[in-house]
Amino acid sequence: MTMPLRKDAARNWDRIVAVARALVDQGTPLQLNDVAGRAGLGVGTVYRHFATPEALLETVATPCLEALADHGRQALTGTDPWRALEGFLLRTVEAQVTDASLAPVAAAATDTLPHTTELKETLRSVGTALLSRARDAGAVRPDLAAADLVPLMCGIAYAVNVHGGTPADRIDTAHRYLATLLEGLHTTPQHA
Amino acid sequence: MTMPLRKDAARNWDRIVAVARALVDQGTPLQLNDVAGRAGLGVGTVYRHFATPEALLETVATPCLEALADHGRQALTGTDPWRALEGFLLRTVEAQVTDASLAPVAAAATDTLPHTTELKETLRSVGTALLSRARDAGAVRPDLAAADLVPLMCGIAYAVNVHGGTPADRIDTAHRYLATLLEGLHTTPQHA
DNA sequence: GCATCATCCGGATGGAGAATCCGGTTAGCA
DNA sequence: TGCTAACCGGATTCTCCATCCGGATGATGC
Numbered sequence: 001m002t003m004p005l006r007k008d009a010a011r012n013w014d015r016i017v018a019v020a021r022a023l024v025d026q027g028t029p030l031q032l033n034d035v036a037g038r039a040g041l042g043v044g045t046v047y048r049h050f051a052t053p054e055a056l057l058e059t060v061a062t063p064c065l066e067a068l069a070d071h072g073r074q075a076l077t078g079t080d081p082w083r084a085l086e087g088f089l090l091r092t093v094e095a096q097v098t099d100a101s102l103a104p105v106a107a108a109a110t111d112t113l114p115h116t117t118e119l120k121e122t123l124r125s126v127g128t129a130l131l132s133r134a135r136d137a138g139a140v141r142p143d144l145a146a147a148d149l150v151p152l153m154c155g156i157a158y159a160v161n162v163h164g165g166t167p168a169d170r171i172d173t174a175h176r177y178l179a180t181l182l183e184g185l186h187t188t189p190q191h192a
Numbered sequence: 193m194t195m196p197l198r199k200d201a202a203r204n205w206d207r208i209v210a211v212a213r214a215l216v217d218q219g220t221p222l223q224l225n226d227v228a229g230r231a232g233l234g235v236g237t238v239y240r241h242f243a244t245p246e247a248l249l250e251t252v253a254t255p256c257l258e259a260l261a262d263h264g265r266q267a268l269t270g271t272d273p274w275r276a277l278e279g280f281l282l283r284t285v286e287a288q289v290t291d292a293s294l295a296p297v298a299a300a301a302t303d304t305l306p307h308t309t310e311l312k313e314t315l316r317s318v319g320t321a322l323l324s325r326a327r328d329a330g331a332v333r334p335d336l337a338a339a340d341l342v343p344l345m346c347g348i349a350y351a352v353n354v355h356g357g358t359p360a361d362r363i364d365t366a367h368r369y370l371a372t373l374l375e376g377l378h379t380t381p382q383h384a
Numbered sequence: 385g386c387a388t389c390a391t392c393c394g395g396a397t398g399g400a401g402a403a404t405c406c407g408g409t410t411a412g413c414a
Numbered sequence: 415t416g417c418t419a420a421c422c423g424g425a426t427t428c429t430c431c432a433t434c435c436g437g438a439t440g441a442t443g444c
Contacts, residue, residue: 151352151365158346
């Protein structure tokens with residue numbers, strides 16, 4: 001970003017992110033002090049690289065966000081606007097339910113997470129584009145705004161968390177909830 | 193519960209709950225130390241009455257939960273099963289969006305909140321009854337289970353929080369989201 | 385290869401907040 | 415009015431988070 005990191009610093013950076021990734025996957029909340037211990041590093045080292053747990057979480061979430069953005073850009077080239085939107089939302093919900101690092105990042109106000117602001121902006125604009133294409137095709141109810149997409153996806157992910165269950169259950173539940181919601185959103189073009 | 197409280201203890205209990213109610217309404221997170229200060233009481237007094245912030249929150253949320261349960265029982269006597277379910281869910285979401293004390297209580301696992309366990313159980317069974325009535329009437333999609341009601345309502349409330357806005361906006365958003373979801377849930381009886 | 389410097393490491397230290405504990409006080413009752 | 419049990423309240427302890435600086439280490443020029 002600014003300057004190539006010194007070799008040891010880069011190595012420690014990687015270790016920290018790896019440990020954080022593991023902690024997130026096993027559902028443990030990120031505590032920088034704890035991360036330092038598990039990475040075999042001093043607390044100061046971790047705090048220098050990541051000033052807050054949120055910053056670390058952002059870094060952990062970044063690859064997944066990028067994958068989503070990629071998929072979204074690809075979806076924009078699809079021929080069926082409704083299917084494109086549907087597929088994008090499906091991926092979004094699956095990712096949120098599968099990867100515990102995404103939910104906090106997605107739900108946070110845009111400007112509170114400096115490192116992923118741009119990425120989130122990309123995702124938002126892709127979603128907006130997919131939605132307006134679908135709306136132009138008469139495939140979604142008109143009172144659904146672009147600003148509703150993120151909240152609704154976060155809401156489904158939250159609902160799945162409340163429901164609980166094994167990882168496989170969770171994915172299944174997410175599919176059911178999204179399908180139900182989409183049925184409420186979908187409209188069939190009235191001929192025009 | 194166990195024995196009538198001594199007069200001063202009862203007075204202090206009321207003060208604590210009133211302060212907590214005010215804090216919840218203005219969106220401040222409950223900290224027992226802070227509550228003590230605002231109520232003009234010692235920290236120990238507050239901790240004796242409520243061992244944890246969650247316990248205090250439960251007490252704050254109780255009247256609202258009772259009102260919901262009342263409405264639910266009343267809804268069970270309605271003639272149109274779908275309308276009854278719809279009305280109950282609407283009240284539930286409105287309450288969650290309006291009263292910040294409900295969301296944490298609603299989303300918590302049943303056994304973690306001793307004081308409201310029974311009340312939540314009542315609500316759950318009312319919801320289950322309303323749902324099965326509606327299902328028997330062929331008014332809801334069959335893959336919606338009773339265990340989905342609470343998560344879905346919590347999810348909508350969460351989505352509204354992510355969306356943000358003024359209190360009036362929030363209620364409006366909640367209505368829109370619930371309406372969309374209900375449209376996905378609703379089925380018109382296929383003749384049988 | 386070696387000296388020099390910037391950068392990084394890491395834990396000891398400081399600070400904020402939460403929860404406990406116990407001497408003093410007050411309400412209820414005979 | 416005197417006695418006892420229950421209650422009050424803040425000083426104290428404990429835990430966890432974040433900073434800071436002396437020591438170490440990798441990068442650069444000769």
